Amino acid sequence: MEYNFRNIEQKWQKTWDEKDTYKAEIDKDKPKYYVLDMFPYPSGAGLHVGHPLGYIASDIYSRYKRLNGYNVLHPMGYDAFGLPAEQYAIQTGQHPAITTDKNIKRYKEQLVKIGFSYDWDREIRTCDPDYYKWTQWVFIELFEHWFNKKTQKAEPIAELIKTFESEGNKDVDAACDETSLFTADEWKKKSEKQQQEILLNYRLAYLADTMVNWCAELGTVLANDEVKEGFSVRGGYPVVQKKMKQWSLRISAYAERLLNNLEKLEWTDSLKEIQRNWIGRSEGAEMKFKLKDSDLEMEIFTTRPDTSWGVTFMVLAPESELVPQVTTDEYKDKVDEYIKETKKRSERERLADAKTVSGQFTGGYAINPLTNQEIPIYISDYVLMGYGTGAIMAVPGHDSRDFKFARHFNLPIIQVVVKDGEEPTDPQTWDDSYDGKEGKMIHSGFINGLDVNEAIEKTIQHIEKEGIGNRKVNFRLRDAIFSRQRYWGEPFPVYFKDGIPYPVKKENLPLELPEVDAYLPTDKGEPPLGRAKDWHTEEGYPYELSTMPGFAGSSAYYLRYMDPHNNNALVSKEANEYWQDVDLYIGGTEHATGHLIYSRFWNKFLFDIGWVCKDEPFKKLINQGMIQGRSNFVYRVKGTNKFVSYNLRNEYEVTPIHADVNIVNNDILDTEAFKNWNPEYKDAEFILEDNKYVCGYAVEKMSKSLYNVVNPDDIIEQYGADTLRMYEMFLGPLEMSKPWDTNGIDGVHKFLRKFWRLFHDNDFNFSVSEDEPTEDELKILHKTIKKVTEDIERFSFNTSVSAFMICVNELTDLKCNKKAVLEPLAIILSPFAPHITEEIWSLCGNIGSITVADFPTYEEKYLVESSFEYPVSFNGKMRFKIKLPMDISAKDAEKQVLGHELAQKWIEGKTPRKVIFVPKKIINIVI
RNA sequence: GCCCAGAUGGCGGAAUUGGUAGACGCGCUGGACUUAAAAUCCAGUGGCCAUUAUGGCUGUGCGGGUUCAAGUCCCGCUCUGGGUACCA
Known part of the structure; x- marks a missing residue:
């Protein structure tokens, strides 16, 4: 028979399904290996050829590990809650569950066709109540724990209450907002409500008034990673800062651990760097500046206490509570005016003209605790309320932002650091400040002559001794805002009694998403859940109206795969102890500051409370590159319906127009198909070159609107899944972005046909010989085994495809049809092309599946x-x-x-x- | 602005530790088979020059350097992609 990929692929996909070939079960006699893909959001558009790139790579690795005797866990599921289904529901009234279910069916069909070795019994959907029961459970656990800075871990709130009852909170060092001190007696005298309010401040999931990113068009708040340059990542709508009472997760408590543990992860340096920057640790000192003629103090954070002698002004964030207190009557109007102006400007506008300096003098003065000088206090929006203390000491000589501000307002600039080997100069002549940390101190009292780093240390010791301040580490990482004013998400398992939130009892989970008559806010402006009937406890206490954000369901999904049907726990001890953690995780970098931080945080929390045995979820992580689209263009002569071929286009005045890449072959347009493609072009005429219409091309993002989307189904229909899998790998290194160009696929398809022919005679009868292989044949085989093994180990799949091609070319030249050579070749090829090799394996007379064969080891002796x-x-x-x-x-x-x-x-x-x-x-x- | 990647034929890419640059594939050119086309097979294919067979020069974004030897290491730039955005 000729290579009939359609029959072969359908046959084996059916067999694998019937025989549960990819079922993974705990088997303590075998070492485990957990390979995870980032599960997709099932969008209405289905998969395009870019999506499966990482899935194919991880599937190859999974199959390779199985052949090497590992018990491989390789699951797939769906991140099924999300905005698009809800937006669609708003427009059409169709329940998002129906849309989502339909999309998932299509995704699964597409995934199955590619021949992945997923254990489909473990499939999960985040919108399934049996699944989100455990998302809600983790939330309650977060609610019932606080972060003890002394032990650097989460501990039960119940224990904290006991501490409060016996000794108050004076020795409690918690990650929380500043709280006033109380004794045990004072605690006991507080009302239930007062106590709960205090506890809320300690909980890892807490409700508080915070500045949030409000997106009016989406009608919801967003987390920091969901906002980019003042616009929502999803949809691109403007986002403004607003103070609102919202649920947040105290991820900032874990900042230090999230940062330190990065070191032990096998992730790319660039990804670790992104997380490091996002966490943003900086060491410095907090210092108190007394206000002139007042008992009040303003506290500032600085990483450069050594430059304290160079302070010439102070700046407060416009939102700072201190502003009214430092502002003198004389300047009150101007200050109010400035604050009003700042509030009007959106985040976007502020970012857009970051170069424009603005600010206002308050009339107030602070006293520099090191020099006793009076320092004028300004307000300006370049100081952010959300970082440090919302106040800074400005050192224009050695901070470029302060420098700009000083120049703009004509404030004095003092040099206190001199670069090594240079002499002090007049700051009036400077173009910019010197921000570097190399140099010696001048004009700086007792630290004169010291190097910057020594000076920092000495200054901190001094201020701590004098009680003016203390050493302090600050993080940029903010707590994660966890409420969404949307319908299609997990309901919070929380009800309110007297305005205080209480968790739903765990045995009553899941708290299922109620039906609503419309997926819109209520007339009162409440979230959609405000429309639900009977949305309250049996006793009548109202449930929370917000739902959880997208990252809720994905933060612990890798744990659920270990034990997806367990009704009594997120994951059983046994399953967790066997599967432990994800050995290999493949996915895009776009999740670097979202999912990959949140799930590390959830995992660490679950580790602290003893539910999981590893404190990091993803041991090794590879970022696959994006597959870009390769668009084709036709050139319409202006004002006509004539299209001119690419190389003649300069002779006319033309408009380039995107043509569907599916009607273009090797940049040659199928003109008839083009006429039928769009009624507008029905009567199109063509100016040809060499009797052909040649299209131009460009590499762009793969998108419907650019007519460059290639659907894997179409490729599979024409070439088969094995060809698609190998071609995606052949395109180039996994981590790099590259354009999809269907043209090259013939080469890979030809290779598979050539491979097939090795096992067949000229009449396509299956024919392999039992003869002893020659030295040359063995050398070819073992050279290939060696190369492919090394390549798979370092995830260089493109070069292994080349190695296979070379091998098959060489064996074809030798007319080799010996089983002893071809059978091992089929095994090493099977992770890449599972269908054709499974067929060959069975034709060779093997009973079981090739997926459980032994991966051959190469022998040096054949290569000598x-x-x-x-x-x-x-x-x-x-x-x-x-x-x-x-x-x-x-x-x-x-x-x-x-x-x-x-x-x-x-x-x-x-x-x-x-x-x-x-x-x-x-x-x-x-x- | 800062941080991180990357730049190699017409195209995707290979060269794993400093050691034959361009593997493999596409495309293109010529040929075989065919009434013809498709498929398949064979040969050639970085550029320039010379062609009589052998050839010669040049070449990995640009400019320097280290070395017997540089796509690979060092210094200085340019461009492209990604991250981040007043984080004190």
Whole structure:
């Protein structure tokens, strides 16, 4: 039979399904290996060829690990809550569950067709109540724990209450907002409501008034990672800052651990760097500046306490509570005016003209605790309320933002650091400040002459001794805002009694999403859940109206896969102890500051409370690159319906128009198909070159609107899944972005046909021989085993595809049809092309599946060569080659080379100055 | 602005530790088979020059450097992609 990929692929996909070939079960006799893909959001558009890239890579690795005797957990599921289904529901009235279910069916069909080795029994959907029961459970656990800074871990609120009852809160060092001190007696005297309000401040999931990112168009608040440059990542709508009472998760408590543990992860440096920047740790000091003629103090954070002698003004964030207190009557109107102006400006506008300096003097003064000088206090929006204390000491000589501000308001600039080897200069002549940390201190009292780093240390010691301040580490990482005023998400398992939130009892989970009559806010402006009937407890206490955000369901999904049907726990101890953590995680970098931080945080929390045995969820992580689209263009002559071919376009005035890549082949347009593509082009005329219409092209993002989307189903229909899998890998290194160009796919398809033909005679009868292989044949096989093994281990799948091609080309040349060579070849090819190899395996007479065969190990003995063909260079330029024995000595090699007739020409009668002989590499002669 | 990647033929890319640059594939050119086309097979294919066979020069974004030897290491730039955005 000829290679009939359609029959073969359907047949084996059916068999795998019927025989549960990819079912994973705990097997303590085998080492485990957990390979995870970032599960997709099932959008209405279905998968395009870019989506499965990472899935194919992880599938190859999973199959490779299985062949090497590992018990592989390789699951797939759906991140099924989300905005698009809800937006669609708002427009059409169709319940998002129905849309989502339909989309998931389509996704699954597409995924199955590619031949992935997923254990579909473990499929999860975040919108399934049996699944989100555990999302809600984790939320309650977060609610019932606080973060003890002394032990650096989460501890039960119940224990905290006991501490409060016995000794108050004076010795409690918690991650929380500042709280006033109370004794045990005072605690006991507080009302239930007062106590709960205090506890809320300690909980890891807490409700508080915070500045949130409000997106009016989406009608919801968003987390920091969901906002980019003042717009929502989803939809691109404007986002403004607003103070609202919202649920937040105290991820900032884990900042230090999230940062430190990055070191032990096998992630790419760039991804770790993104997380490091997002966490943003900075070391410095907090210092108190007394206000002039007042008992009040303003507290500032600085990383450069050494520059305290260079402070010439202070700046407060416009929102700071201190503003009214420092503002004098004289400046009140101007300050109010400035605050009003700032509030009007959106985040976006502020960012857009970050270069414009603005601010206002308050009339107030602070006293520099180190110099006792009076320092004027300004307000300006370049100081952010959300970071540090919302107040800074400005050192214009050594901070570029302060420098700009000083120049704008004509404030004095003092130099306190001199670069090594330089003399002090007049700051009036400077173009910018000197922000570097190399140099010596001047004009700085007792730290004069010290290096910056010594000076920082000495200053901190001084201020701590004098009680003016203390050492302090600050993080940029904010707590994660966890409420969404939307319908299609997990309901919070929380009800309110007297305005205080209480968790739903765990045995009553899941708290299921109620039906509503419309997916819109209520007339009162409440979230959609405000429309639900009976949305309250049996006792009549109202449930929370917000739902959880997208990252809720994805923060612990990798744990649920370990034990997806467990009704009594998120994951059983047994399953967790066996599968432990994800050994290999493949997905896009776009989740670096969202999902990948949140799930590390959830995992650490679950680790703290003893539910999971590993404190990091994803041991090794690879980022696959994006597959870009390759768009095609036709060129319409302006004002006509004529289209001119690419190389003639400069002779006319033309408008380039996107043409659907699916009607273009090797940049040649199918003109008939083009006429039928769009009624507008029905009567199109073409100006051809060489009788063809040649299209232009460009690499762009793959998108419907650019008509460059290629659907995997179409590729599978035409070439088969094995070809698609191998071609996606052949395109280039996994981590790099590259354009999809269907044109190259023929080569990979031809390879599979050639592979098929090795096992068949000229009449396509299956025919393999039992003869002993020759040395050459074994060398080809073992060379390939070696190369492919090494390549898979370092995730270099594109080069292994090349190695397979070389191998099949060479075996074809030798007309080799020996089973002893071809069968092992089929095994090493099976992770890449599972269907064709499964068929071959069965044709070879094997009973079981090729997926549980043994991956062959290469044997060095077949690769031993007796000679090596040395490239001979003269002054570094390769001139000719010479075959020499493997174990030749340098001396003999030199003699042989210099005696070679071709060498004479290059030596030109001179005496070579030097001969370099690198065994098995090169010979270089220096003339 | 800052941080991180990357730049190699017409195209995707290979060269794993400083050691033959361009593997493999696409495309293109020529040929075989065919009434023809498709499929398949064979040969050629970085550029320039010379062609009589052997050839020669040049070439990995640009400019320097280290080295017997540099796509690979060092210094200085340019461009492209990604992250971040007043974080004190």
